[in-house]
Amino acid sequence: MSRELSAEFIGTFTLVTAVCGAALFSAPSAGLIAVAFAVGLSVLAMAYAVGPISGGHFNPAVTCGLVAAGRFSGGKAIPYIIAQVAGGAVAAAVFYVILQGAPAAGKWNTFLAASNTYGGTGFSMLSVGLIEIVITALFLLVIVSVTSPRAPAGFAPIAIGLALVLFHLVAIPVSNASLNPARSTATALFGGAAALQSLWLFWVAPIVGGDRRRGGQMVARRIRQRSGQSVSEELIAVILRHRYRLRASPITRFRRKRVMTLVTVSGGGKALRRVRTHPHTPSVPAFAAA
Numbered sequence: 001m002s003r004e005l006s007a008e009f010i011g012t013f014t015l016v017t018a019v020c021g022a023a024l025f026s027a028p029s030a031g032l033i034a035v036a037f038a039v040g041l042s043v044l045a046m047a048y049a050v051g052p053i054s055g056g057h058f059n060p061a062v063t064c065g066l067v068a069a070g071r072f073s074g075g076k077a078i079p080y081i082i083a084q085v086a087g088g089a090v091a092a093a094v095f096y097v098i099l100q101g102a103p104a105a106g107k108w109n110t111f112l113a114a115s116n117t118y119g120g121t122g123f124s125m126l127s128v129g130l131i132e133i134v135i136t137a138l139f140l141l142v143i144v145s146v147t148s149p150r151a152p153a154g155f156a157p158i159a160i161g162l163a164l165v166l167f168h169l170v171a172i173p174v175s176n177a178s179l180n181p182a183r184s185t186a187t188a189l190f191g192g193a194a195a196l197q198s199l200w201l202f203w204v205a206p207i208v209g210g211d212r213r214r215g216g217q218m219v220a221r222r223i224r225q226r227s228g229q230s231v232s233e234e235l236i237a238v239i240l241r242h243r244y245r246l247r248a249s250p251i252t253r254f255r256r257k258r259v260m261t262l263v264t265v266s267g268g269g270k271a272l273r274r275v276r277t278h279p280h281t282p283s284v285p286a287f288a289a290a
Helices: 002-030 032-049 060-068 074-100 125-146 156-175 181-188 193-198 201-210 214-227
Strands: 249-253 258-263 274-278
Touching (some): 002 181, 032 156, 060 181
Antiparallel strands (some): 249 258
């Protein structure tokens, strides 16, 4: 566990290093493209470097989203998030010290300019919150899809890094592109009162956006409550049709190496009729919604 937390610390430290370095020193001359590529390339590099150790989350919203998707243990989530926030805060502190020694005649940004805020002369809280929810949901969709066993092996960090570049190019003009509560916390610590007052939104919106499987979990609970069948939330991949009318759909259960088939009924208000289990079915890749 200590190796995993160290990997998350280092990965998030590198990500926030990219954010602070590019936003404070490169952006005034190179623009938002410098920040977008710095963030995307940092995640790509760290995903290859330490991803095999910890899974390469580097982001509390990613950790929470993977827990909701059944792809990560909930018991590890809090230690991971603490390591991520600590890594980001240390990186921001390093760049705060560096900024104090910058020449006065230079063209540099402040930590407030590098922070995520809303209101004032910027976009409204609604606009900022909405774009953070949307781009984080899309980011988690990319992560869950490209790390599925069905995806080509070895290319996930490239897809994730390029997706992060894309989402930063879209969101920097609106919200300064958080997608990551640890990143927002790191810059807010040195960005002053305005950044700290806005920080809550950049915890709530990315985590809400990342929890893309909540609807499936609610369906699983409803099936279990109404039918008495024990259906695992992390295995639910139901296709909703006209008031919970479902087709027979194979649900893979990779941990126990069996396939469960949900047998549906025609009435939208009726409970699931039964679950057919095929315990001897060969193991197949775990389901990951695309």
